[in-house]
Amino acid sequence: MSVIDTTAEGTVFDIQRYSIHDGPGVRTIVFLKGCPLRCRWCSNPESQAPEPELFFRASACIGCGQCVPVCPVQALSKANPGFVDRSKCIKCGECTKVCPTEALKRTGRRMTLAEVMQELRKDAIHYRRSGGGVTLSGGEPLMQSAFAKQILMACHEQGWNTAMETTGCTTREVIRDVIPHVDNLLMDIKAIDPAVHQANTGVDNRIILENALIAASLSPNPVVRVPVVPGVNDNEREIGAIAHFATLMPKVSTVHLLPYHSFGENKYTLLGRQSPMGATKDLRPESILPLKAVVESAGLNCVIGG
Structure with missing residues (x-):
């Protein structure tokens, strides 16, 4: 059983x-x-990868820059197209903890x-x-x-x-x-x-x-x-x-x-x-x-x- x-x-x-x-x-x-x-046609592309991923909503970003220094791999910069360098991002979620507007948000969590x-x-x-x-x-x-x-x-x-x-x-x-x-x-x-x-x-x-x-x-x-x-x-x-x-x-x-x-x-x-x-x-x-x-x-x- x-x-x-x-x-x-x-x-x-x-x-x-x-x-x-x-x-x-x-x-x-x-x-x-x-x-x-x-x-x-997948309507939930965030579901595809087994690990958590990072959403970035440009319209919610106020450009405060608080997220930049906390990124351990320097994946965040205004110089990056789309702000997030996806080739560097390790999806740790540290940036989401300091983002005041939730422009950066982690999708997926262990439960x-x-x-x-x-x-x-x-x-x-x-x-x-x-x-x-x-x-x-x-x-x-x-x-x-x-x-x-x-x-x-x-x-x-x-x-x-x-x-x-x-x-x-x-x-x-x-x-x-x-x-x-x-x-x-x-x-x-x-x-x-x-x-x-x-x-x-x-x-x-x-x-x-x-x-x-x-x-x-x-x-x-x-x-x-x-x-x-x-x-x-x-x-x-x-x-x-x-x-x-x-x-x-x-x-x-x-x-x-x-x-x-x-x-x-x-x-x-x-x-x-x-x-x-x-x-x-x-x-x-x-x-x-x-x-x-x-x-x-x-x-x-x-x-x-x-």
Whole structure:
């Protein structure tokens, strides 16, 4: 029997309360850092690296210079494009401690299971009243599989519903170890064509698809989620292939089509990076109604958004 270890640690970059998506009822979402994929449309680029990172918000900087002398590697200077020399920055966070306006902010911090549970208990009454619970997201939560499992087990000990949003990009052993603790599995599938997947996420999708079949058999309520992205999979051929694959996944009856949005574009600027999607326009929900019809023609329920 697995033992809950309240001293177990992981890296969390956000805890979002009062969500009504990503599982039933009112939920709290724990975002774990680290992801093996580099999806061009990623709306949480700060989630990709496993270690904490540094945000710099130029509009909030008052030029006081208090951060410059405390940087141990001299990575901060008005002479640097974007102020922060990312090639030098070791992401220690010393500069954030003296920044009076939070123009410099560290994203991601180590937390123990006890600390995470302390935050989650604040919303326990909402879980009970709404049939909600806790969702693990990322990044890819299975990159921190041992910590993710500890959170899930601790939530079940409290009687809370658990959910996880995952790409399935991990080992079969991790899938078999962690997914049985997930009540509502939100399985992200970006593309079936391996060339399309490789070109737009940086990784091959063979193990992802194999793991999707295994994971769906291990969770009582699996749902397939598809980010619909212009120029990637916003066509009937790719969505049709995903829908067909979903029919092969045990217990899957519903597919969520998630229209592309650029809400996270400013985060690339904060990280000193350019968004890979450039000026790609958001997709309106009504624009993907034909794709919804494709999914439904495969005998599946289809929800736009979710």
